[in-house]
Structure formats: C-alpha cells, structure tokens
Amino acid sequence: MNRLEVPVIKRRDALIACAATAAGARAAQAVETVPAPAPATTASSSALMAVSLHVNGQARRLELDPRTTLLDALREHLHLTGSKKGCDHGQCGACTVIVDGRRINACLTLAVMHEGAQVTTIEGLGSAQQLHPMQAAFVKHDGFQCGYCTPGQICSAVAVLDEIRQGIPSHVSADLSAQPLLSVDELRERMSGNLCRCGAYANIVDAMAEVGGLA
Numbered sequence: 001m002n003r004l005e006v007p008v009i010k011r012r013d014a015l016i017a018c019a020a021t022a023a024g025a026r027a028a029q030a031v032e033t034v035p036a037p038a039p040a041t042t043a044s045s046s047a048l049m050a051v052s053l054h055v056n057g058q059a060r061r062l063e064l065d066p067r068t069t070l071l072d073a074l075r076e077h078l079h080l081t082g083s084k085k086g087c088d089h090g091q092c093g094a095c096t097v098i099v100d101g102r103r104i105n106a107c108l109t110l111a112v113m114h115e116g117a118q119v120t121t122i123e124g125l126g127s128a129q130q131l132h133p134m135q136a137a138f139v140k141h142d143g144f145q146c147g148y149c150t151p152g153q154i155c156s157a158v159a160v161l162d163e164i165r166q167g168i169p170s171h172v173s174a175d176l177s178a179q180p181l182l183s184v185d186e187l188r189e190r191m192s193g194n195l196c197r198c199g200a201y202a203n204i205v206d207a208m209a210e211v212g213g214l215a
C-alpha cells in the first residue's frame, strides 16, 4: 500500500472491533480478579470481649475488639504510653512488657489472650521519684539517647536478669543443663531482640552488668 493511502475503516467495523476488545478484557478480568478484601469495620458493641488484667498491680477490666493487641490495649485504652510502638511487627522490641514474669512483645499478642495476667510496663517498674535499680543504672551509664527504645530495653533487661537467675539457657549458653553465666555475651545475646537506633548497646550492657552484679 502506498504510504499516502489511508485504509478506510467503516464505522460498523470499528464498533465491532471495540466490542470484541472490551469483551476480551472482561474475560481476562474474570480470570484474574481477586475478591477485594472486605472493608475494615469497627466491631459492634456485641462483638466486644471482656478481659480482666492486672496491670502494674491494679485490676483493670476492658471491653475490647478481640483483635486488639496487648500493646494497643495498654496504650490506647489504658493510656499507658510508656510502652512504645516501633515496628508493630515483633522486630524491634520497643513494646516489650513483662507478662506473668516473662518478657513479651506486646504488639504480637492479643489482649484477650491474657485474661487474668499480671502485666508490668515501664510505668510499673518505678517512678520518677523512686527509680527501679535498672532505670537508675540506665541513667548512670547513659544507656539511651533519644529514649524511644528505652522502656522496652529496661523491661527486657529486668526480665533477662530474672531468666539468668532462673537458669533459663540462651543461644550462647555453653551447657544447657548448667546455670547460665552472667556474662557480657549472655547479656548481648538475650537483648538482641531489642533494637536501638541510637546505638546505646554498650552502655545498656554496662547498666545491666552493674545491676546483675557483674561490674
């Protein structure tokens, strides 16, 4: 065909072509379409669940959407904002609290799973007037800079020393059946789930060593 010759497309042919293309697209869509997720809803009052916790020595009763994490229950419902939300994915340790004597990431657990539990947050460890020994040691050894990770670090540090006293081994314990040593290696390993973007790790270990009686 000569370059100057433009093919004549009849209107009827064009309509047929468009209709065929649209039908094809719809057919492809029918195969690939994934049902859209249901829009997020707020639980109605009938869907709420009651949960009773002992938080920092105080009995607390909450009516919660069962999907509420322990961290959100503490921060948003009880207004205990000392525990921090860093990643909300169990990766940073900023939300660490002590539940029935064991440290856990409060962002990774649902509040309704802890009916009757004893929960200790940074607010329950000490006060500005009467610091917990671990809080005082963090201040003395400069175990923080911005402080965002610090409540989780301190809750974790207190629980770590208890774990060692109880003889719970860690990944670096040489003998799983022997009493674990209170060593720098043990402290570093056991605190490895608590990240500090300010890099205060060395000073945190110094603070823990002093409270644990190593320094």
Ligand code: FES
Pocket: 084, 085, 086, 087, 088, 089, 090, 091, 092, 093, 094, 095, 096, 105, 106, 107, 108
């Ligand atoms: S906020 Fe829970 S681990 Fe980061």
Ligand code: FES
Pocket: 143, 144, 145, 146, 147, 148, 149, 150, 195, 196, 197, 198, 199, 200
């Ligand atoms: S003191 Fe800033 S993140 Fe740890």
